[in-house]
Amino acid sequence: xxxxxxxxxxxxxxxxxxxxxxxxxxxxxxxxxxxxxxxxxxxxxxxxxxxxxxxxxxxxxxxxxxxxxxxxxxxxxxxxxxxxxxxxxxxxxxxxxxxxxxxxxxxxxxxxxxxxxxxxxxxxxxxxxxxxxxxxxxxxxxxxxxxxxxxxxxxxxxxxxxxxxxxxxxxxxxxxxxxxxxxxxxxxxxxxxxxxxxxxxxxxxxxxxx
Amino acid sequence: xxxxxxxxxxxxxxxxxxxxxxxxxxxxxxxxxxxxxxxxxxxxxxxxxxxxxxxxxxxxxxxxxxxxxxxxxxxxxxxxxxxxxxxxxxxxxxxxxxxxxxxxxxxxxxxxxxxxxxxxxxxxxxxxxxxxxxxxxxxxxxxxxxxxxxxxxxxxxxxxxxxxxxxxxxxxxxxxxxxxxxxxxxxxxxxxxxxxxxxxxxxxxxxxxxxxxxxxxxxxxxxxxxxxxxxxxxxxxxxxxxxxxxxxxxxxxxxxxxxxxxxxxxxxxxxxxxxxxxxxxxxxxxxxxxxx
Numbered sequence: 001x002x003x004x005x006x007x008x009x010x011x012x013x014x015x016x017x018x019x020x021x022x023x024x025x026x027x028x029x030x031x032x033x034x035x036x037x038x039x040x041x042x043x044x045x046x047x048x049x050x051x052x053x054x055x056x057x058x059x060x061x062x063x064x065x066x067x068x069x070x071x072x073x074x075x076x077x078x079x080x081x082x083x084x085x086x087x088x089x090x091x092x093x094x095x096x097x098x099x100x101x102x103x104x105x106x107x108x109x110x111x112x113x114x115x116x117x118x119x120x121x122x123x124x125x126x127x128x129x130x131x132x133x134x135x136x137x138x139x140x141x142x143x144x145x146x147x148x149x150x151x152x153x154x155x156x157x158x159x160x161x162x163x164x165x166x167x168x169x170x171x172x173x174x175x176x177x178x179x180x181x182x183x184x185x186x187x188x189x190x191x192x193x194x195x196x197x198x199x200x201x202x203x204x205x206x207x208x209x210x
Numbered sequence: 211x212x213x214x215x216x217x218x219x220x221x222x223x224x225x226x227x228x229x230x231x232x233x234x235x236x237x238x239x240x241x242x243x244x245x246x247x248x249x250x251x252x253x254x255x256x257x258x259x260x261x262x263x264x265x266x267x268x269x270x271x272x273x274x275x276x277x278x279x280x281x282x283x284x285x286x287x288x289x290x291x292x293x294x295x296x297x298x299x300x301x302x303x304x305x306x307x308x309x310x311x312x313x314x315x316x317x318x319x320x321x322x323x324x325x326x327x328x329x330x331x332x333x334x335x336x337x338x339x340x341x342x343x344x345x346x347x348x349x350x351x352x353x354x355x356x357x358x359x360x361x362x363x364x365x366x367x368x369x370x371x372x373x374x375x376x377x378x379x380x381x382x383x384x385x386x387x388x389x390x391x392x393x394x395x396x397x398x399x400x401x402x403x404x405x406x407x408x409x410x411x412x413x414x415x416x417x418x419x420x421x422x423x424x425x426x427x428x429x430x431x432x433x434x435x436x437x438x439x440x441x442x443x444x445x446x447x448x449x450x451x452x453x454x455x456x457x458x459x460x461x462x463x464x465x466x467x468x469x470x471x472x473x474x475x476x477x478x479x480x481x482x483x484x485x486x487x488x489x490x491x492x493x494x495x496x497x498x499x500x501x502x
Contacts, residue, residue: 013477013481014477014478014480018481112484140442140446143442144439146435161478164474165474165475166474167474169442169445169470169471172467172470173438176411176434176438176463177434177435177438179411180411180430180431180434181431
């Protein structure tokens with residue numbers, strides 16, 4: 001699935017990613033009484049005042065805008081949890097796996113529409129910003145390791161927004177490396193000897209079962 | 211008149227009645243027929259007569275006969291048409307068209323690539339292995355004749371095409387000379403490649419098999435490897451977006467890379483900062499002008 005905003009780079013725009021992230025499920029505390037809603041993606045509700053229920057983020061925001069519910073911030077979105085994550089990110093070169101795939105988009109949506117439901121909103125916001133910066137710096141150091149032999153990159157636990165930012169750059173860089181390292185341009189005697197001789201398979205061929 | 215013929219008249223009689231009602235009109239009819247066909251007879255006989263165009267070709271096996279190149283704009287349109295159909299004579303335009311259409315299929319994707327076209331205008335210096343006449347390449351030259359062994363600057367597409375016919379031999383362009391190599395080895399990130407050749411990498415890839423220089427490939431790869439790191443560190447930080455000196459030394463390919471990273475980062479920043487959630491199309495906000 002590619003974004004519609006830029007055909008050439010097959011790049012999602014940030015808004016498209018936000019749209020995708022709105023399908024994530026959040027907890028809300030409604031203050032209205034309403035029967036269950038039957039959507040293609042599933043049934044949500046029934047809504048009873050002060051009873052916690054789970055809805056997609058877009059529905060939660062729509063209800064919140066009308067003052068019909070309060071959104072419970074996700075578990076990871078607390079000062080203690082985020083400080084832990086930040087520590088973990090700073091300590092190791094690996095990306096931590098404690099944040100959801102869409103943490104950048106979800107946090108932005110909640111900051112925009114439900115700031116009164118998030119405790120310590122300024123602290124949370126700056127923590128998330130720090131985490132994002134640290135993680136992005138790690139991505140850049142990973143990318144520095146590129147050379148002509150690189151054919152793919154593997155970075156664990158990268159989030160949707162982070163991968164979207166570096167995608168066009170990585171794609172073009174890999175393409176350029178591939179082009180300049182093509183064997184017709186560089187007939188490399190070392191590499192030929194480098195390549196391991198194919199292991200000759202001496203095992204007798206297995207008879208195919210009829 | 212046509213209604214007056216009797217039933218005994220045969221079918222041919224009907225026909226003749228239709229075209230010339232009376233037999234005395236027959237000479238007129240024949241006269242008109244001949245005069246109307248005369249121009250085409252003349253044309254046909256003209257076509258048959260041998261046209262004395264030079265038949266020396268680039269493919270001519272005789273190495274001593276000079277090759278002939280025509281600049282198309284110097285001949286009249288009528289002759290140009292015939293010349294172009296005359297397969298052994300090439301005009302510049304024809305050569306270029308032939309060259310572009312003879313590229314392999316994987317390169318066809320680049321047929322309309324404006325960067326590719328500009329890159330092929332890059333001049334290379336060649337040495338003519340055959341004498342060539344009818345060449346007005348250098349406007350300051352007194353005669354339109356090039357002797358064997360003369361050194362001429364030609365655009366890449368022409369040099370390549372002539373090289374395929376063994377009419378010229380291509381020299382290594384100046385942007386891949388020893389001086390540049392030493393500079394790249396010393397401090398690749400600081401070398402101003404753009405002023406040497408704006409399409410350094412693409413041009414290098416194309417010229418390497420033609421001049422038969424194996425080391426160009428290594429040069430390109432090592433230059434790109436180290437310059438890539440420089441681009442990477444600067445690409446995703448918006449601070450560098452404001453015009454710095456860094457820009458000016460990048461080749462076109464590197465700028466493309468740099469700009470994709472910059473634009474991805476900029477669009478993310480824009481989204482994060484917020485701003486108008488719903489954008490109104492420019493057409494909608496405009497007020498209609500009164501037509502009075």
